[in-house]
Amino acid sequence: MRHVKRNWNHRLALLALLWLSGCARTLSTTVPASAEAPAQAESADGTRQRAPVGPRIDVEYRERDAAAATQVKLAVERALPRLARWGAFDDSVTIVIHPNHAALERAANRPGHDFLRAWARYEQIELQSPSTWTLLGASQPQVDELLLHELTHSLMYQVASDRLGWTRKRIPLWFREGMASYTAEQGYRVASLEDLARFWRTQPTADPLSQAEALYQGRSDIVYGAAHHAFTFLVRRYGEAAVRNLLHAMSRGPDFPDAFAEAVGLQHDAFLEDFRRYVRLRGFKGGRKPGPQRPRPDTPAPTVPAPTAP
Numbered sequence: 001m002r003h004v005k006r007n008w009n010h011r012l013a014l015l016a017l018l019w020l021s022g023c024a025r026t027l028s029t030t031v032p033a034s035a036e037a038p039a040q041a042e043s044a045d046g047t048r049q050r051a052p053v054g055p056r057i058d059v060e061y062r063e064r065d066a067a068a069a070t071q072v073k074l075a076v077e078r079a080l081p082r083l084a085r086w087g088a089f090d091d092s093v094t095i096v097i098h099p100n101h102a103a104l105e106r107a108a109n110r111p112g113h114d115f116l117r118a119w120a121r122y123e124q125i126e127l128q129s130p131s132t133w134t135l136l137g138a139s140q141p142q143v144d145e146l147l148l149h150e151l152t153h154s155l156m157y158q159v160a161s162d163r164l165g166w167t168r169k170r171i172p173l174w175f176r177e178g179m180a181s182y183t184a185e186q187g188y189r190v191a192s193l194e195d196l197a198r199f200w201r202t203q204p205t206a207d208p209l210s211q212a213e214a215l216y217q218g219r220s221d222i223v224y225g226a227a228h229h230a231f232t233f234l235v236r237r238y239g240e241a242a243v244r245n246l247l248h249a250m251s252r253g254p255d256f257p258d259a260f261a262e263a264v265g266l267q268h269d270a271f272l273e274d275f276r277r278y279v280r281l282r283g284f285k286g287g288r289k290p291g292p293q294r295p296r297p298d299t300p301a302p303t304v305p306a307p308t309a310p
């Protein structure tokens with residue numbers, strides 16, 4: 001009897017272990033490299049060569065997030081061609097899907113950032129499972145937009161630097177977030193130029209460009225807005241080529257301020273002052289009217305459940 005009981009307990013323990021390991025097992029999948037790239041490319045001398053191998057992008061998830069992982073993989077495939085304008089990944093990226101927001105905050109080391117849905121570094125993107133973004137889970141376009149934004153961050157770090165040096169390039173927050181928001185076409189989400197003009201008029205000592213880090217947690221709306229519009233101003237005035245030149249200049253050694261001066265032909269501080277003047281004097285046309293608070297670019301827009309067919 002005693003022996004049987006011990007055996008039964010052993011079986012229960014084994015079952016529990018199997019169940020736990022099944023639940024917590026991390027799965028991994030690799031997104032096929034540049035699905036839309038031709039298998040072969042014509043070189044300048046007319047010979048045919050294999051296209052360069054695309055980036056290795058892995059997705060790590062738990063079994064219960066398998067559907068979310070499928071959304072993420074599709075979003076990555078769609079993002080890659082749109083990222084090509086800035087350069088190519090030269091290192092791998094792992095996208096880790098976290099089961100809930102608390103797990104994301106822990107992985108990103110960003111407590112109290114309720115609006116965050118993801119956090120990107122050089123080689124890894126922490127992502128709150130899209131199935132938890134809204135009550136019904138995220139739509140594919142929402143996942144596409146967020147992944148394009150986050151992958152822009154990782155690509156920027158990889159083009160501008162390497163695994164050891166990317167955190168020391170002094171790339172300002174306005175440029176990091178502005179480039180990601182511009183690439184993912186998230187201007188519709190952020191504070192408008194008119195909102196920004198009003199902010200500077202009413203709070204002249206607070207600057208969402210030079211004090212972005214300090215304002216980020218409490219005023220992410222205006223920080224993302226300033227970042228998006230400053231980056232867009234940079235591209236309209238100097239072209240996307242200036243951004244590519246800036247990234248490549250950093251990859252040769254200089255940090256952001258020096259690389260900016262070299263690539264744009266203007267000191268970073270002087271550029272920011274030009275942009276502030278443009279906003280204050282309302283040099284923009286067709287600026288949006290101040291509106292209600294909008295979701296942040298790292299945050300999916302709230303969805304209204306689609307009406308179901310009768």
Ligand SMILES: [Zn+2]
Nearest residue numbers: 149177180298
């Ligand atoms: Zn971002």
